[in-house]
Amino acid sequence: MYLHLDMDYFFAQLEEKRRPMSAGKIIVVCVYSGRTPDSGVVSTVNYPGRALGIHSGMPIAFAKKRAPPADTIFIPVDHEHYARMSAQIDSVVRGMCAKAVQASIDEWNVEDNEAAKKAPRLKDGIRAEFGLSCSVGVAPSLLGAKMAASKSKPDGLLVLDADAERAMIGGSDVEKVPGIGPKTSGALRAMGAQNVRDIAKLGAVRLVEAFGRKTGAWLHDLGNGRYDSGLGEEKEQGEVSRIGTLKEKTRDPYMLLSRLEELESEGKERLLHMKKSYRTLSLIFVTEDLRTHAKSMSFRNPRGWNEDIRAEKEALVREFLAGNALEVRRIGIRFANFLDLGGQTTLF
Numbered sequence: 290m291y292l293h294l295d296m297d298y299f300f301a302q303l304e305e306k307r308r309p310m311s312a313g314k315i316i317v318v319c320v321y322s323g324r325t326p327d328s329g330v331v332s333t334v335n336y337p338g339r340a341l342g343i344h345s346g347m348p349i350a351f352a353k354k355r356a357p358p359a360d361t362i363f364i365p366v367d368h369e370h371y372a373r374m375s376a377q378i379d380s381v382v383r384g385m386c387a388k389a390v391q392a393s394i395d396e397w398n399v400e401d402n403e404a405a406k407k408a409p410r411l412k413d414g415i416r417a418e419f420g421l422s423c424s425v426g427v428a429p430s431l432l433g434a435k436m437a438a439s440k441s442k443p444d445g446l447l448v449l450d451a452d453a454e455r456a457m458i459g460g461s462d463v464e465k466v467p468g469i470g471p472k473t474s475g476a477l478r479a480m481g482a483q484n485v486r487d488i489a490k491l492g493a494v495r496l497v498e499a500f501g502r503k504t505g506a507w508l509h510d511l512g513n514g515r516y517d518s519g520l521g522e523e524k525e526q527g528e529v530s531r532i533g534t535l536k537e538k539t540r541d542p543y544m545l546l547s548r549l550e551e552l553e554s555e556g557k558e559r560l561l562h563m564k565k566s567y568r569t570l571s572l573i574f575v576t577e578d579l580r581t582h583a584k585s586m587s588f589r590n591p592r593g594w595n596e597d598i599r600a601e602k603e604a605l606v607r608e609f610l611a612g613n614a615l616e617v618r619r620i621g622i623r624f625a626n627f628l629d630l631g632g633q634t635t636l637f
């Protein structure tokens with residue numbers, strides 16, 4: 290049996306916890322980009338805020354329009370705090386489940402014959418230790434466990450046997466399945482499949498034609514109620530990069546580094562979302578002659594989205610300036626050589 294645990298409205302719940310005065314308020318955790326006071330996106334929001342339609346990824350300015358100012362607190366993300374708490378939760382989960390793998394900052398996957406018995410104990414343990422709520426799903430496949438956990442949110446626990454799992458996944462809309470992104474679900478709908486069961490009717494040949502061998506085969510299994518071949522990934526980009534123009538041409542390391550801040554946090558948001566860590570960091574410099582240069586460094590141990598790279602960026606900027614005499618017009622950052630955090634690694 291598989292168990293999937295996901296913390297409820299994680300960053301916002303942590304902020305609630307350390308601000309007892311915030312009880313009853315809407316808490317919107319924000320990634321401010323700094324361009325204007327309201328530039329940036331919502332990282333996450335607690336349930337009262339979700340009831341008003343505020344959600345992760347929404348521009349902060351939109352959230353402000355929906356939230357009554359007197360009842361709402363906007364808080365900038367504090368990755369260090371969340372990462373610290375995540376590591377503490379990790380040790381509680383590992384303490385109870387030998388084969389636990391941390392899959393993202395607030396998620397764990399466990400393979401365990403005793404999963405159904407351990408699930409309520411895990412919830413109680415996390416509640417007792419940190420006062421935090423989470424949702425847990427247990428099912429014969431990891432996919433079923435994941436979907437059961439999200440279905441039971443918040444503070445939920447849902448244990449499925451094979452029949453219940455097939456009923457839940459088979460009846461689910463295609464876009465609700467982790468691993469089916471907006472492109473794939475759009476295509477499936479256009480081919481006439483609304484829910485997972487409908488996919489079976491499309492047949493293996495059409496699926497492979499439309500989605501390629503790997504994804505097509507995975508979808509075929511999925512439609513036919515076979516979930517054991519892992520979590521099937523959508524074809525993903527092998528890198529994340531962000532590039533931006535400087536206010537003016539410059540060789541000032543401080544100006545270059547400060548322009549990189551926003552680009553870096555946008556890129557890292559993306560990494561967090563994709564649940565990837567990276568082994569190669571590059572800075573990209575477009576000089577006044579419009580040529581593009583890159584300076585890279587690779588790490589033996591993959592870096593998570595929440596790891597500080599100030600020293601590395603400085604070293605790369607210095608290396609570039611030492612080897613090139615031109616002014617820089619555009620600068621960028623690239624994270625590449627990914628490792629999937631759903632695998633045998635942890636974030637920390």
Ligand code: TTP
Pocket residue numbers: 295296297298299300301331332333334345346394395442443561562
């Ligand atoms: P999620 O587990 O996806 O969301 P959540 O814990 O806030 O809410 P839920 O109860 O539905 O699980 O993501 C974990 C944290 O990752 C989340 O608290 C904030 C961060 N995050 C972002 O910063 N941007 C995003 O787009 C998403 C989805 C999450």
Ligand code: MG
Pocket residue numbers: 295296297298299395
């Ligand atoms: Mg969560």
Ligand code: MG
Pocket residue numbers: 295296393395396
């Ligand atoms: Mg999560």
